Amino acid sequence: MSFCIPTEYTMHIERRECAYCLTINTTICAGYCMTRDINGKLFLPKYALSQDV
Numbered sequence: 001m002s003f004c005i006p007t008e009y010t011m012h013i014e015r016r017e018c019a020y021c022l023t024i025n026t027t028i029c030a031g032y033c034m035t036r037d038i039n040g041k042l043f044l045p046k047y048a049l050s051q052d053v
Contacts, residue, residue, distance in 0.1 A: 003031055003032055004029050004030070004031045004032055004033035004034065005029070005030055005031050006027045006028070006029060006030075007027065007028055007029070007030040008025065008026075008027060009025075009026050009027065009028045010023060010024070010025050010026075011023070011024045011026065
């Protein structure tokens with residue numbers, strides 16, 4: 001299992017109404033990444049909000 005590392009990612013966005021395709025270059029996390037979701041969970045302890053992905 002690898003650690004969380006930034007990875008280059010390219011998305012191609014197209015719509016029928018448009019005459020062209022839009023390309024977006026961005027960076028995403030890949031590997032074993034720690035994430036935290038705190039939406040609407042104000043009263044939970046911090047360890048309950050973390051997950052390994």
